Amino acid sequence: MALWSGRFTEGADAFTQQFGASLPVDEKLYAQDIAGSVAHGQMLAAQGVISAEDASAIVEGLVAIKADIEGGTLVFDVQQSEDVHMAIESELTTRIGDAGARLHTGRSRNDQVVTDTRLYAKQRASDLMDANLALRAALLETAEKHFDMILPGYTHLQHAQPVLLSHHLLAYVWMLTRDFERLAAARAAADANPLGSAALAGTTYPLDRFATTTALGFARPIPNSLDAVSDRDFLLDLMYACSVSSLHLSRLAEELILWSTSEFGFITMADSYATGSSIMPQKKNPDFAELIRGKTGRVVGDLVALMMTLKSLPLAYNKDLQEDKEGAMDAADTLEDCYRCAAGMVATMTVHPEAMMAQAQKGYLAATDVADYLAKKGMPFRQAHEVVGHLVLLCDKRGCDLEDLALDDFKAESDLCEADIADCLNLQAIVEARTTYGGTAPVAVRQQLEEAQRAYAADQIRL
Template sequence: MALWSGRFTESVSEFTQRFGASLPVDKALYAQDIAGSTAHARMLAAQGVISQDDADAIAAGLARIKERIETGDFAFDINDEDIHMSVERALIADIGDAGARLHTGRSRNDQVATDTRLFAKARCTDLMEANVALRRALIVQAEAHPDIIMPGYTHLQHAQPVLFAHHMLAYTWMLARDFERLAAARRAADASPLGSAALAGTTYPLDRQMTAEALGFARVIPNSLDAVSDRDFLLDLSYACSVSCMHLSRLCEEIVLWSSAEFGFVELSDAFSTGSSIMPQKKNPDFAELIRGKTGRVVGDLVALLVTMKALPLAYNKDLQEDKEGAIDAAKTLEECLVCAAGMVETMSIKPENMRAQAKKGYLAATDVADYLAKKGMPFRRAHEVVGHLVLLCEQRGCDLEDLTLADFQAESDLFEADIVSSLDLEAIVAARTTIGGTGNAAVAEQLAQAKAVLSTDETTVSN
């Protein structure tokens, strides 16, 4: 019979026992469960609810159980239903009545909420560490290639030339926002529900502040109903994971494109590529594709939890058993994707000659030619039309803007002078973007310094 079986005259069926058990999932939270139980026992002794001898026996017994689990010497039994019952049953078997006193003033409702919050805090920290590692790899690539020019795109069509470093740094800022979301999720989880009991608190003189401090929580949740039923912190974690995976998917989509023969901008290392079972020449960006594909799973984890939570009345409901599997999966998947992406970025080879060759195609100087006319007094909309005619002329001739003669330019407007040629130089076009956040060399150097400073701050935040 189960530990809660006093009210019942018969056991659940074997099927419903398996159907209702969360142990296969929540046994991953054994360390958090044991930490919470240890803190609870010590608080009970400090408050005179149980004896100090019992508390010492409980703490020692829990430490032995933790060691057995970590050495593989602990047999999990599905009949225990969840990690809480599994640990408690083993504790009672080890130390007797002292172990049976552990649950005084506590419910599995506040116990599981405590375990899950401790888990979420730890996983957020792991993900923040992986996040800064990928940003570091992107910054290294940007710093190592400060002057490489590549085509910038809109609608996946050639738009304007940009620095490769500028493109890499765009992803560091996406990831910096991801870091902020993960930090916010960690703060959301950093509150103790322990001592709220089933839903209404307890008649025992519990010191909730003591257990919160022992477990490293920043604060105590002030409402017992909210404490046992809130899973917003898991939604925050799942959302942060989903957005970060989406950003990684965008990066990996570009890596897939850039490593193709059509682009040839980068070559992935052999360690982050695979071959074909039939085509000997193939070098496939499988791991970039896998990251792109895993994004769907992580987004699904978020949606599943949102739907689970959408109509739950207060306080605890068995539906909440479904909260952990998706969050555990989302965090694990994101961490692995971040590690894989960092390895790809660190080891990929850059092909500047191919980037430059493509930057010379697609009339990337067109905007600068229009700006040339606008700076000489022509309304920009009229200048836009004039340059459009010049691009049409190039298409008809099968050439680029830099192949046109001064006479060709002056046929469209007498504002063109011989210095128009300098407006078509890729280096000049890029360097002219001097505004904050622009792709000009000086602006990118300033941006790089800022990205490194933010990264340094975030590295400190991870450990705090």
């Protein structure tokens, strides 16, 4: 019998019971539900609402139930309970009698459910922050290990200018550093206590919401009971953080996929992060990077689904809000798995510097530096840009690169060209010249790497 059945003369239809049940999803919240109930029961006793004996029986019963769930000896049935909250309360009442039935005094499932969900969101945000740090560590280690390697930098997926591989990898470290901030903000958003708001208007019992706030480790109680039971912004914050980070992982995965192709040949994936083909014996496919890329749509879809669920909901609680947890859980679980997979791929991939350098020697990567050379000698940059464009066109016709041209070829375009123009054609010199803060010169990248490592260490402390 449902805990709300007093007003009804008939039981729920078997289909609607199944349709309305959330137990298959929210049973993951059993630990949070028990923690919330322990705090609520102890607070009721402290306030004189229930006896100390009842509170003691409630706590002992809940501790035993948690042990049985984790030991696999207690399994809930959706035909008996529509959600984990009712399932635990029913089991508690069966075990300890009337004391269990008093637990719900001054409490509604509305504030109970969102309390559990906030506790869950806080924990999952912390878990994701930890996984984020693991991926950043892998990228930082790889950047340090291959610090001086040069590869072509791209715009529009066309060769643009040479950069250090470490510089390229650090771009992802900074993306993930911002992702960590978003996850930390989501954790802070969830860190507020709705317990004691009851259904929507508070309660006539002398509840101490500050006591349960402290007991459950929340930073503060939510000041408005209507907002407390209806707010799911904290889940949107968590899912948005997951979505943005998934987008970043998708970009990283896409580059690893490209770099592992025969056309690029920049890296080789470890066997443990690749698969073969059922028909083509030679294949080594970057399937797990592709899955990271593909799962991004799933995480973003979870966010959009909850946004649409929340759209136009009147205050306060509506059954629509039962749909809040599955997508949030899926987004967090998916991102955590993707973090773990990406960290493994980065840590185990083999880098081929000779292939990177070979590609960096194609595509006229010195062109901008030749234009800068002329501009520094007094030629307006737009004119210098056109002059170098003519030189590139000449190379196209001859089938050569800028470094293959003779000094006379350069002088034919401008008398400003001297023998020292050769310094503008050396890839190492080109890279080393970009010493501005955030640039790709080794001295600048070393500074950046140290800054990224300090940010990583600071985030470890925050976690």
